[in-house]
Amino acid sequence: MTLRIDHDVRGGVDxxxxxxxxxxxxxxxLRQQLVDLVGQGRHDVVVDLSDVPFIDSSGLGVLVGGLRRARSHGGDLRLAGPNDLTTQVLRATGLTSSFHIHPDVGEALEHPLAG
Structure with a gap:
């Protein structure tokens, strides 16, 4: 399956x-998209996972790296809309305590930077 990543800015949040x-x-x-955003000074990011049926350890590593990059610049990387399988993987790896996870993009945008 190919990967497509749509990028937009809502209220100053990528x-x-x-x-x-x-x-x-x-x-x-995905890693390149996140590196590019942080390189452009964009440190507040929501990653919408609602159309991601599967994520493996490589994908999790990219998200963790993006989170570290964003937070090292005073920003945050929030996750929105992970399916049950993705949520289970995040829980099993202990990453639910690292990420701010929201049921959808709208709710993720309502929360200010975690910093």
Whole structure:
């Protein structure tokens, strides 16, 4: 499956809507998007996972790296809309305590920077 990432800005927050599996083959594409955003001074990001049926350890590593980059610049990376499987993976790896996870993008945007 191919990966498509839509990018828009809502209220000054960058929203990346990810479509497709995030795995060993597609994770570098998401990593590059996140690196580019932080490099452009964009440190508040919501990653919409509502159209991601599967994420593996490579994908999780990219999200953790994006979170670290954003927070090192005083920003945050929030997750929105993960499905049950993705939520279970985040829970099993202990990452639910690292990320701010919201049921949808709208709720994620209502929460200020975690910093």
């Amino acid at each position: 929203v990346l809507t990810v479509h497709g599996d995030v795995d060993l083959y597609t994770a570098p594409q």
